Amino acid sequence: MVGVDFGTLSGRAVVVRVADGAEVGSAVHEYAHGVLEEALPGGVRLGPDWALQSPEDWRDVLRVAVPKALVAAGVPASSVIGVSTDFTACTILPTTADGVPLCEAYPDRPHAWPKLWKHHAAQPHADRINALAAERGEPWLARYGGKISSEWEFAKGLQLLEEDPEIYGLADRWIEAADWIVWELTGVESRGVGVAGYKGIYQDGRYPSADYLAELNPAFAGFAGKLARETAELGALAGRLTARAAEWTRLPEGIAVAVGNVDAHVTAAAADAVRPGQLVAIMGTSTCHVMVSDQLAEVPGMCGVVRDGIVPGLWGYEAGQSGVxxxxxxxxxxxxxxxxxxxxxxxxxxxxxxxxxxxxxxxxxxxxxxxxxxxxxxxxxxxxxxxxxxxxxxxxxxxxxxxxxxxxxxxxxxxxxxxxxxxxxxxxxxxxxxxxxxxxxxxxxxxxxxxxxxxxxxIGSDQGPALGSAIHAAVAAGAYPDLTAAAAAMGGRMQRAYVPxxxxxxxxxxxxxxxxxxxxxxxxxxxxxxxxxxxxxxxx
The missing domain is CATH 3.30.420.40 (ATPase, nucleotide binding domain)
Structure with a gap:
């Protein structure tokens, strides 16, 4: 299996043995553009709290890191039966109906570029979303601890509409990078239930209502039409590797590609921590705290609780710290x-x-x-x-x-x-x-x-997200019946590594x-x- 982890500054590919999760080869590719916080590549200045990325950097991870990881592993590409990816979230971009990023046609328009998770310039828009939802008693608000974040899809989407309505109108899709990269690999658009639920306010099979969105801004009423109408279960088969993606990655055309997922969420599988009560803290530039439970509760200030959002059949909770x-x-x-x-x-x-x-x-x-x-x-x-x-x-x-x-x-x-x-x-x-x-x-x-x-x-691995993605790929390829079985075989952790x-x-x-x-x-x-x-x- 190959797992590909798209981080904030780089992407990593890991080649993993299906039988036991052993990592036999890996490679890292640093993004050429890194994080765009002050200006676009062409020189256009950005405002306070902006953070953008380049989709070409993400494609380069497929072109560079995946082939290098195969060479490092010393295994023939023909032995790989599946690939899966994970991404920072909410990292989101506007595209055409065919998935072409708008920044490729409008490179001097800041809102045409992907907004990284730590783009916080939409805080005023999040404040309005929260205030109106509380005033109207929107039932979904409690699933997010009473507030949605400026990092999430709707806040960034409202900012896009109100600051660059032309680009908003040209955006047929408003899509998480976690789902977009799978589209690049398979040629088929899909939306994972995790990113849709945590970052896109998708609860109980629906998004916030059009009349609620119209109260925020009449032109925002149809925003959900830019999102997915259906979501796919985590660990499911999203599609097959296309000829173009096979040429990029040097992987066999037609192998299984798993549904897109969030870097922190897949790490739970890598640690074999997919049972109720096991909280996994993924500690890096920021920290994301994820945990599954068999019960639904309202937890103040959480990033969200989503049914099937981390492990199918359980409620998945997410919290976090934006800076660590x-x-x-x-x-x-x-x-x-x-x-x-x-x-x-x-x-x-x-x-x-x-x-x-x-x-x-x-x-x-x-x-x-x-x-x-x-x-x-x-x-x-x-x-x-x-x-x-x-x-x-x-x-x-x-x-x-x-x-x-x-x-x-x-x-x-x-x-x-x-x-x-x-x-x-x-x-x-x-x-x-x-x-x-x-x-x-x-x-x-x-x-x-x-x-x-x-x-x-x-966790037993220093490459948790990439290993977690590989575990999801193993399920998508049919090597294991479900995520829990795959995590038990391929993941692991050292208990009581530190005691107070x-x-x-x-x-x-x-x-x-x-x-x-x-x-x-x-x-x-x-x-x-x-x-x-x-x-x-x-x-x-």
Whole structure:
């Protein structure tokens, strides 16, 4: 099997053995355009909080990473029986009825380009969507914890309509990249139930009503017509690899292609964490928390709960933090003196390793700081991307390692808020499973265990999304009867990889109480919103 994981800055292909999930070859391709945050390739400037991508970068992953992974695996292409992909979500683009991205015809129009998941410029539109839904008592709103995010399909679609109505009119399809890339592979349009449910407000077989959408904007009434009318089960066969896609990937024409899916969601299968109560945190630039349950509950501030959204037959819950690794990266780029970088180099360490080593030497609370992890806004449980980061307690004696540790702790506190919200809503978390790139930082993982005061399990693969996609491909190709069986055979995790220290856990309870005071105050004060408005006005 081949699994292809499309991330924020790169795409990865992994060749996986069907019998046991062994990863026999892999390759990574960095996107040439990366994330377009300041300007389009032609020079057109973008506004605050924009984040776009290029679909040609995604095609290049198929052309470059997949063939390289086959070579690395040393297996004949003819032995591959299926391929599956996963994507960041909500990463969404306008296309023609044939699936051609509009940015290829209108390269100087920002709204013609795919909007990456962390495009947050649609927050005012999300606010209107939420306010009207609450006023009308729309039944779907509770499935999203009372608010939908500015990252999701409808908020970005309303922004498209109101800021570039011409491109909106030309967009026959408004489609998740997770589904679009499958269209590129198969030549057949399909929509996975996961992305439709979590990002497209598709609940109980329907989208929000036309009369509700018309109240937002009369021209928005027909928006659902740009989305899918039918959705496909996860792990199902979306189609067969076309001759064109076979030429790109060097895979056999006609092999099975699975329904598109979300990077975080497929990781649950890679960790064999597809049973009720197992929460999987995929920790990277951001963190996504996913969990399945046999019961439906209203959980405040969740990204969504969708029937069959992660594992067929169960309710799938999603929550998340918009900034985690991105926050640490921002601080290292902007807040660390050159002398620290040199000291790290002298020890043969990168700067993150060096700061973690220094921070680990401290007792809990010794830095005198507490931070809010909202540098990219808050996805859960406040669902507000106009919020911003905060560090309290700095003095002239504060050092870079103090701030670095406080930021790590803040992201752990944010995760604790999410876990507690699940449990207070009647959805117990019986096992916390960590996955993603941040697992390599053992100090960070121990902080999370201490803050949560519970053992952490760790995924057995360092390529969880790609492996998870391969597991879905195995189901689509008929190698396993269902996702649970495939995950048991091909996925895995190490249980109790980290256990909390009672003394540190007790000390973190005190700091967490202070975090909650800040969290609750600044969620309601309006200060951060006013500052952002002033910034946006000054940027015009």
């Amino acid at each position: 690794g991105d926050i640490f990266g921002w601080f290292v780029r902007n807040g660390v003196p050159a002398s620290y970088t040199q000291q790290a180099a002298d020890r043969g360490m990168d700067i993150h390793e060096y700061l973690s080593m220094l921070a680990e030497r401290q007792r809990v609370g010794a830095h005198g700081l507490v931070a809010l992890d909202w540098h990219s806004g808050n996805r859960s449980v406040l669902v507000d991307h106009d919020l911003s980061g905060l560090i309290v307690g700095q003095t002239l004696a504060t050092r870079p390692e103090d701030v670095y540790r406080a930021l790590i702790e803040a992201t752990a506190f944010g995760t604790r808020v999410i876990v507690e919200t699940f449990e207070q809503s009647g959805v117990p978390v019986t096992e916390f499973v960590a996955a993603g790139g941040l697992l390599k930082n053992r100090f960070l993982m121990q902080v999370y265990s201490d803050v949560l005061n519970r053992p952490l399990s760790v 220290d009672p003394e540190r856990a007790a000390a973190y309870d005190r700091l967490y109480a202070e975090y909650r005071l800040l969290h609750d105050h600044f969620a309601e004060s309006g200060l951060m919103h006013r500052l952002r408005a002033i910034r946006n006005e000054a940027s015009e």
